[in-house]
Amino acid sequence: MGVENTVDYITIGSTGNASDFGDLTAAKTGTAACASTTRALVSGGYNASSAEVNVIEYFTIATLGNGTDFGDLLSAHSDGYAGSNKTRALFQADAVINFVTIATLGNGTDFGDCEDGTKSAGASNGHGGLT
Amino acid sequence: MPNYNGVWSLSTHYQNKTDWPNFDRVSRMLRFGGRLTGGSGNDIVDIRFVTISTLGNEADFGDMTGGRSHFGALSNLTRTVVGGGYDGSAFTNVMDYVNPNSAGNSTDFGDLVSARGLTAGLANNTRGVFAGGGGPVDVMEYITIGSTGNTTDFGNLTQGREIMNSGASSTTRGIFFGGNV
Numbered sequence: 576m577g578v579e580n581t582v583d584y585i586t587i588g589s590t591g592n593a594s595d596f597g598d599l600t601a602a603k604t605g606t607a608a609c610a611s612t613t614r615a616l617v618s619g620g621y622n623a624s625s626a627e628v629n630v631i632e633y634f635t636i637a638t639l640g641n642g643t644d645f646g647d648l649l650s651a652h653s654d655g656y657a658g659s660n661k662t663r664a665l666f667q668a669d670a671v672i673n674f675v676t677i678a679t680l681g682n683g684t685d686f687g688d689c690e691d692g693t694k695s696a697g698a699s700n701g702h703g704g705l706t
Numbered sequence: 707m708p709n710y711n712g713v714w715s716l717s718t719h720y721q722n723k724t725d726w727p728n729f730d731r732v733s734r735m736l737r738f739g740g741r742l743t744g745g746s747g748n749d750i751v752d753i754r755f756v757t758i759s760t761l762g763n764e765a766d767f768g769d770m771t772g773g774r775s776h777f778g779a780l781s782n783l784t785r786t787v788v789g790g791g792y793d794g795s796a797f798t799n800v801m802d803y804v805n806p807n808s809a810g811n812s813t814d815f816g817d818l819v820s821a822r823g824l825t826a827g828l829a830n831n832t833r834g835v836f837a838g839g840g841g842p843v844d845v846m847e848y849i850t851i852g853s854t855g856n857t858t859d860f861g862n863l864t865q866g867r868e869i870m871n872s873g874a875s876s877t878t879r880g881i882f883f884g885g886n887v
Contacts, residue, residue, distance in 0.1 A: 576842075579887045583837075583864050585846070585880045587830045592861040593837075593846065596881055603884045608874040610881075615874035617883050636876045656779070657872060658735025660758045665735050672756060672764070686756070687763040693750060695740025696788060696827075696871065698781035700806040701733025701758060704830040704875035705783050 578602040578623045582634070582642070587704070597641040600632050607657035609664050610636060610703035611677040616645060616659075618666040618673075618683075619652040627651035631666070631675065631683065636703070646682040648673050658699025667695070733758045734806050736767060738788050741775040749773030749794035753804065753812065768811040771802050779872070780827030780834040781806060782851045789836045789857070790818050790825050797821045797840065801849070801857075816856040819847050828873030828880040835860055835873070837882050842868035 580602040583593035599606075599617065606620035618631045629651040632642035648668040655667035659677065665686055666673045673683030734757055739750045751773040754764040770788070777791030789801040799821040802812035818825075822839040829835065829851060836857065837846040844866040847857035867885035874881050 576886055579865075579867060579884050581864065581884065583882045585835065585861070585882075586878060587828070587833050587835060587875060587880045588878060590848070590860045593863045593882070595864055599884050604869045604886045605871055606883055608872045608881070608883055610874035610876060612876055615881055617874070620871075620884065634874075634881065636874070636879050636881065654869075654871060656735070656737050658733075658758060660733035663758055665756065665758060667737070674761075686761050689737070689764050690752075690754060693737075693740040693742055694775065695737045695750070696777050696779040696791075697735055697737040698779040698786050698788075698827065698829075698872075699733055699735040699758060700781045700783050700786060702781070702875065704828065704877055704880070705781075 578604045578621065596639050597634065600630065600642045600644060603628065605653035607655045607666050609657040609659035609699065611659060611661050612703040613637065614677050616664050616675070616677060617642065618648055618657060619655055619668065621653045627653045645680050646675060648683045649685065654694035656695050656697030658697055658702065660699065660701035661703065736786050736804070736806055737764065738779060739770050739774045750775065767809045768804065770812045771800070771814060774798065776823035778825035778827035778836050780829040780836070782829050782831050785851050787815055787834055787849065787851060789827060790822050790839065792823045797823045815854050816849070818857050819845070819859070824868040826870035826873050826882055828875040830875055830877050835880055837873065838863055838867040838870050838885060840868050842866035842886055
């Protein structure tokens with residue numbers, strides 16, 4: 576078993592197998608992802624050395640390609656959750672929720688606290704796949 | 707789509723909301739269950755939320771039908787669904803859902819094709835897809851979010867993967883990132 580940097584994509588409306596989209600900037604697992612209508616952001620996770628990372632990277636959803644550095648979380652974190660509306664992305668990092676403005680590269684800023692710093696899953700009802 | 711120009715009368719506001727039901731919807735991020743950092747307690751039942759446009763701490767939303775961790779989550783505007791996971795003793799095929807706009811407990815949605823955890827989810831307005839999972843497996847299965855029921859086969863990932871945790875999506879394209887192979 577190994578940690579992978581591959582990124583797959585599907586056309587949600589059409590059943591079928593996934594295709595290669597590109598690569599993460601490094602092999603990672605346990606990341607958290609969200610999107611605006613045009614840009615997908617991926618944060619944190621474990622790298623191939625099983626170390627938690629604080630990297631946020633982004634992809635342009637309509638254009639196949641590799642990830643590009645966006646900025647850093649306030650702390651390295653894995654197995655967190657993320658959510659977004661059309662302009663703002665949130666990422667859990669330990670007991671702090673980080674936010675970034677999706678259109679503007681930069682580091683995470685304190686949004687507020689998670690009650691107990693859990694490793695969880697989450698979703699948002701305003702992300703890029705919704706109109 | 708309403709015309710945003712000018713100052714709206716109450717009747718115009720009502721008409722705009724009628725023409726575009728999402729025009730004043732507040733986006734929320736929901737967090738479901740999970741486990742405590744450090745690996746203990748795989749059976750948290752809490753659902754918590756924040757309003758994405760307003761800085762602040764998580765607040766209570768409700769409870770899952772049972773405590774679970776290691777599952778995938780997806781959402782459209784009116785339903786947020788979690789699928790699979792580990793209930794503290796075994797992996798499960800259970801899917802739960804809530805209306806993210808109204809705090810409350812989750813309700814049974816249906817079942818994944820098989821019991822598994824470490825999945826990832828994504829969605830557009832109508833369809834949600836759960837992908838990968840423990841094994842690792844290359845399975846992708848989908849639900850029609852507006853209709854409760856079991857999942858249906860979607861296709862396969864380029865290879866078996868687990869712990870992708872979450873996907874990201876536009877209205878048409880869904881993307882899954884990395885993971886263990």
